[in-house]
Amino acid sequence: MSTRIPVYLDCDTGVDDAVALAYLLRSDAVDLVGIGTVSGNIDSAQAARNTLDLLELAGHPDIPVAIGAHDHVTHPYGGGAKHVHGENGIGGVELPRAAAEPDARDAVQLLIDLSHAHAGMLQVLTIGPVTNIAHALERDPSLPSRIAGVTAMGGAALAQGNITPVAEANIYNDPEAADVMLRADWDTVLVPLDITMQHTLHDGDRERLLASNDPFVRAVGEILDHYLDFYVEEFGERLSPLHDPLAAMAVAGAAGIGRPLRVPVEIDTTQGPGRGQTVVDMRGQRRGPRDHAGVRTLVLFDGEESLAEDLMATLLRGA
């Protein structure tokens, strides 16, 4: 019997989504049982096509991919981040088109079905806006009772934002959905910019991926190219922060991941300058990390320096 953690992935593939997907497929700790897509980096239909094509290359055409929400809870999809992720979401790289088509169910139904098939065990991992999660909670309010936990790439606690001065893009793109997710009766671990901007892949890592014998791993290296360019403005060199991959490593319980802190988090759903901010109450922590008992949100702040190299080792395993 497998001791792997069954994971439902909700994604908007996306360059760093592709890296996270590669990690999940190569990790010994995870059994990726289904994938839903959402509009974010790219629209949900294109995200599904990118995901199917990556799965085929990776030798996993069997994993169901269901298209999720095109628009967000209270507002339409804004058109994505093509300047970051390229016109097709995966850095302009043209992957061989997989034979597989999206699942007949929508992402919400796939998640609900998987929550029954893996009741009490299923981990939900979100690496895009969490629109599907909010819809799933609405369609089946009993969902949290069958979910072991939620891990979400999103937010900025004490770090600056990336889409506004204080908001991170995944949360900003659907704050109302994030608010619903954080109020649900489950533990949510946020993986915010505070940690993801501290761990990066560099151009040499990309070259190591390109040198692989595995066409899937090589494709991930190609996909990274455009993304590395974008971050020159931010870092002054070609670096890729590990936004989505770190959330994948957190759900997999990777060795170098620190202990997340249980702290109150409120989502700003106003139309003011704080819209989409994760308002994280870090007061009283000057004397050292301190958990708030009973709080259902956790924030991951720390990870060992080796995380980027651990990610690379998993991607290159057996390749």
Add this chain to the structure above:
Amino acid sequence: MSTRIPVYLDCDTGVDDAVALAYLLRSDAVDLVGIGTVSGNIDSAQAARNTLDLLELAGHPDIPVAIGAHDHVTHPYGGGAKHVHGENGIGGVELPRAAAEPDARDAVQLLIDLSHAHAGMLQVLTIGPVTNIAHALERDPSLPSRIAGVTAMGGAALAQGNITPVAEANIYNDPEAADVMLRADWDTVLVPLDITMQHTLHDGDRERLLASNDPFVRAVGEILDHYLDFYVEEFGERLSPLHDPLAAMAVAGAAGIGRPLRVPVEIDTTQGPGRGQTVVDMRGQRRGPRDHAGVRTLVLFDGEESLAEDLMATLLRGA
């Protein structure tokens, strides 16, 4: 002819206001030409009484003190922070009552009159909510043309807040006023928690003040007692962060004060969880400090480690 900088001080005295006042009175660089009070740490009338009593002890009964706004721009005064500053605002210390009474003008009129008397030279220093400044801009829209600059203790950029997870108390207590101040046609330097929490007085400093021959300096030492207790919860020991004193040192151009950064700042005036936050756009600064040309707000982030000792040296000068 004096080369001292003429300063109008707007305060809510207040323990750290008292320390800032002592610095301004003892500094060679500043000519404190008038003081207005506002409700914040304590109500504006009590703040004026505290200020008059301190001025008398300091040998400056001649400096006009005008009572300013009791309530804020869109909401009533909330009752202050007596748990931090004591029942009377100055740590429960009973000062000898000065003969001097508040100026017949209100704080707004005093500021406007001083802006004419020192046209083009007057520096405005605020160390409480900036209600009076907003009212002054309304009463005399030409005010900025006669003001050399504004320095305000307030806000939190990347630091956590102190009254909410993201808001600092001075701004939170009147965000609508702060919004008016930052949109006015003058340069405003914010001195936020990012710097003020990094510089502290400790119990040994208080004892040095208590050992002074100068009754004014001894009174400041006594006033600090209650405040040091409050911060044990935050720091684990008796420390006083230098909120208001650092703003006073900034307006005086103290040697150890760093160069403030010209960056966009927006005040959150919503009723959401971000209310009162200074939304500071620090994006794109990972490669080093970068000014935004044309922006009228500056944020002070850095100061030399010696600032607390420099403050002490000024307070103890000749005492």
